[in-house]
Amino acid sequence: MSDNQFRNGSASAIDGITFLQFTRVLWQEKLIIFLCATVFITSSIVYVLTAQQWWTSDAVVTTSQYQNTADIRSELTNLYVASGDKSKIDDIFSGKEMLSQFITEFNSFDRKKEFIEQSKIMKNYTLDYENDGKGKFIYDWANKISAIQADRTQLDVYKLSFEATTPKLSQELLSSYSEFISGIVRNDIIYSLTAKVSHIQQMLNARKESLEAEAKLKLSLELSKTNYALDIAKSANALKPIPNMNDKEIFNINLGSEALSEKSKVLNKMTDLSVFEPSLSKVTVMLNLLSKFKLDKNESIQSVRYLQKPSLPLNRDKPQRSLIVFLSALFGIIVGIGVALFKYSSKKD
Structure with missing residues (x-):
């Protein structure tokens, strides 16, 4: 058949x-x-x-509140005054911006790779590293870390997840990785503040140089006019102030040669240029405030607020x-x- x-x-x-x-x-x-x-x-x-069993620890985060950054804000009083625009500093601490940066960094493959290579906890998997090769090892573990929206109706609420071989280990890894990302966001905020201070100082110094140049020019001009007026007054034998004289002349001699002589001496000795440019005093005050500004680079900054901290998983994911x-x-x-x-x-x- x-x-x-x-x-x-x-x-x-x-x-x-x-x-x-x-x-x-x-x-x-x-x-x-x-x-x-x-x-x-x-x-x-x-x-x-x-x-192999796999367990996933979860956490839920949302935008931080004002009190979460109150400590570091209290150190920025001088910066608020010197900047002249409080909103520019507050933008750095925007809850939505910090949350967005946190989630972006959390899902970044480079950040995952950096954490996997540096984490002491991940040394438990050194044997897998040796067997599978570095590239595959990192890629496989990076896929076990994620941050997604917890609810489509709540755009500012995200669920963080980390999968590992035991419940306790998954919780420890999620906590450690979340702290690692928070540290990165915190460092970026510190860097932004430092850059903001440097920028304001540069602007104020440039403004100060400009005002000083203008004040020196005005001082020089006033001194020249005074000396010319002094010569004219001496030639006219006008020793004392002359009342009811037109004071709108370019070389005003109504003070008399004695007073003009003293005025010339004062102008020659003058070091306070704010007499001619009052704005210079304000700029100097701003620079003094910034010089006293000290930022604690170890200050804790809570970039996100936890609605649920990393939890110990109760149910196995796989198998x-x-x-x-x-x-x-x-x-x-x-x-x-x-x-x-x-x-x-x-x-x-």
């Missing part, structure tokens, strides 16, 4: 079987079905008992034992029925 004839015959035999015959075949071949199911169930049980055993039993029964029907069709042919 050719293969085609055999297949056609088998198909005809199976297609023509009645429900009663079908149940009779299953009953007669129940041992085969039982053995197939038993083999698959046993294999699945061995697998689920020996397979799903009950589902695997159930599906294996079902597949074993199906295979057993297939074997029984094939045996029945072979006998009939």
